[in-house]
Amino acid sequence: MSQYDYDVVIIGSGVGGLTCASLLSKEGLKVLVLEQSHRIGGCCSNYDHEGFQPDVGAIFVIAHELYYKLFELLDLRLEDYLDFRILDPVYDTILHDGTRVTLPQGVDEMAEVVNQISPQDVKGYYEYSADMDKLFKLTQAAISDPLPGLREVSKITNLMKMGLKKEVLPAIRPGLFLGTRMLDKAVNHYFKDDRIRLIFGWENLYAALPAHRCSALYANITYMGRIGNYYPRGGMIAIPKALGKIAEMFGGEVRFSSPVDRILVKNGRAQGVRLEDGSEISAKAVISNVHSRYTYEDLVGVEHLPYAVKRAVRNQPCSIPAPTLYMGLSEPLDSVRSHMSVILTDRRQFDDVWVEFYDKGLLYRPDDGAFLISCVSHSDPDLAPPGKQVLSAIYIAPYKLKYHQWDDIADEWAWECVDSMDKRAFPGLRSKVEWLDSVTPVELERRLRLPEGAFFGLEMSGGNMGPFRPNYRSRAVKGLYLAGQCTNPGGGVPLVMISGIATSSLLVNDWPRL
């Protein structure tokens, strides 16, 4: 009999943690997931207020091919667990000058929209699409072969095999062009009209970086909308629910309302965890799915860390927070025309929010800000009570305010934002709001124990990616592994799945030596 209660304890039921739980349980390991909240999924989950069920964080499925790869490793069919529906239109876009366009899914359909706004940009749009297509085809080719088993998937030979495809050649030029530029420069290269530039440039929000610090490779995100973004039936929480169910099917366990207080470290080695109620659970390996700073400073404890690690985790910048307003409406608004809507300012103002407000810790007037609104009941009416509608609106704002405390202004600010959205896109919104929940960066931090309420955990800039992002296998504590948005390749549900696959693969390979 094993000297440990479990082979592996996983802290956190985010998608990263649950990917590990399902894969490792399938490998025959005895796995326990401990989640502090009463709900599964972390940032990929939902709230339930009297039948209004908006998503907590993630609002749509991008790069759905990667989800299929995880199911392939699990030897299961995704369709048996998840019902993905395509989002078309992709966005209802409301520009500062009152222009309102719904952005369709197809490449040619989108060309018509570009033509309506700025005919001179159609040529640039097709050039942009051709470049993005070359990169997209390369990623498609890289994941087209069947994956080897979990053990082999992270091996260098497999990674090389995935990368050595004939699609590499055509992708070199656009890859080099985008890889050596920032997003704002690349968008300016393809497009001339400021409105079109903004339509193709604002999605740097998904990288949680201003366009001038965000790699132009993110230009691909807008193109992915043309290929197809999806939404699962039952909301984004359907994804972690499916993974939790699979883990349990293979013998794993998921426990809710079980906050971990400490990772037990003895002689530089993780031995298990202590919960906040004082109980201890021993395990041969511990996987932390929570933020790297929180993992090392609070759960491991600085006394176990060498100087370099202490310094790195303290000073590594968190990504921007993603404060969100959740609204339950007494009846549906006709002006909500799509699963996702985006209210934009003019391009200069959009950039100014980062420079003039975000960096300085100031709050702008909501009328000067942008909102990304999702209406989950538009795609799945079951996510709101019958005859009602649920909306969430994400905006950019700093974690620390120079002149205010978030808790003091949360409600007042929220209603100002509602008024602004009412005026700019959804007339009658204010009078229909019957439930409003203002989740500020500090509130998100409290609810998910996510430092600074950081959207993608750590910044996704060059100095925080690759070897500069925390390792899957901890270099400071033996037997400790990390999975989730603070590891490579970063934040976003499919990327976090890749991280879970990489961590699990390393762990099963290390297992005999642990």
Next chain:
Amino acid sequence: MSLRSRRVEGARTAKRGRSTFRMLFLVGAAALGFYLGLNLSEERKHRVKKLMFEAREMPFRLFV
């Protein structure tokens, strides 16, 4: 003065000249940097500061 001591003296002068030149270059570069720094917009200054912070911290991140 012997040939040898003249050669030593010459080498010393050349060395002093070189170090003066190096000093001048450093002071000049610092002054130019200061001048450019003063002329940078607040936004640029912020970006430069952020870049310098990142460059200083990146090596430590390799140990996590």
